[in-house]
Amino acid sequence: MATTQQSSTKHEILEYLLKHSRATAFELAEILNISPQAIRRHLKDLEAEKLILYSSIQEGMGRPQHVYHLSREGRDRLQRGDSYGEFAVSLLDTLAETVGRDQVSTILRKQWERKAQEYRDRLGKGSLKERVENLVELRKAEGFMAECHPVESNESESDRFILMEHNCAISNVAESFPSICGHELEMFAAVLCDCTVERTHWIINGEHRCGYLVQGRKPCAELD
Known part of the structure; x- marks a missing residue:
């Protein structure tokens, strides 16, 4: 059951990135209503599968934020047939x-x-x-x-x-x-x-x- 739920959440992340082009971990956590820690675990798994990429942006004096977007493989994963x-x-x-x-x-x-x-x-x-x-x-x-x-x-x-x-x-x-x-x-x-x-x-x-x-x-x- 947990594995199915994780798979569903990862798919929701991929779909959101497909529709909105990019997002931070905090934005994804808010949209999907799960903890930032859980989102980061999913993002790490998706990155390891080469389905997403990220770039770092600097806003203000804080730490750079990772902004995630789909890789070509990630986009292909959402294509059917x-x-x-x-x-x-x-x-x-x-x-x-x-x-x-x-x-x-x-x-x-x-x-x-x-x-x-x-x-x-x-x-x-x-x-x-x-x-x-x-x-x-x-x-x-x-x-x-x-x-x-x-x-x-x-x-x-x-x-x-x-x-x-x-x-x-x-x-x-x-x-x-x-x-x-x-x-x-x-x-x-x-x-x-x-x-x-x-x-x-x-x-x-x-x-x-x-x-x-x-x-x-x-x-x-x-x-x-």
Whole structure:
């Protein structure tokens, strides 16, 4: 039981660092409601597993503080289906060698068009808020650490939300075929076709999450 609890706490630390990029031991202890001593033990274990790194910062006249962040291995630990991702990259590389990268891009576009139709069928006809929340749940089921938040605005004529994904369940594919991220943006725009969808953050650009601004505009027609 204790081992399971320790594993759960370590996973919570990794998830917090993934979402917030960095934190001190004191901040983690407060957020997770456990003692600083216990947090330091977990951090030491995670550092030994090479899942986290730290840098020292000096604030005032006191001792330097350690600020922790995920290592590449730590980020990978939170990705799902890495072995499938490696297989997908190998398969796409083989296709690129056989039919050319332009044809692979066309294949990926067709895949996202199918996915967009599947999402739209499952999201239903509710309000934009309900559909964005349902989309978040679908993405979570596929291995994405997704969430959404309303955007405060003085403009009353449209709903606005930020859709965030703190990891990339297809990161291996995206690194080798970055065009897939463009197709993903097109997919969200097709799924929420009464909205404008703009990318605000991008993991491939070195940011710690992908983000999309979703803003309602007009009713949409059925996909072809």
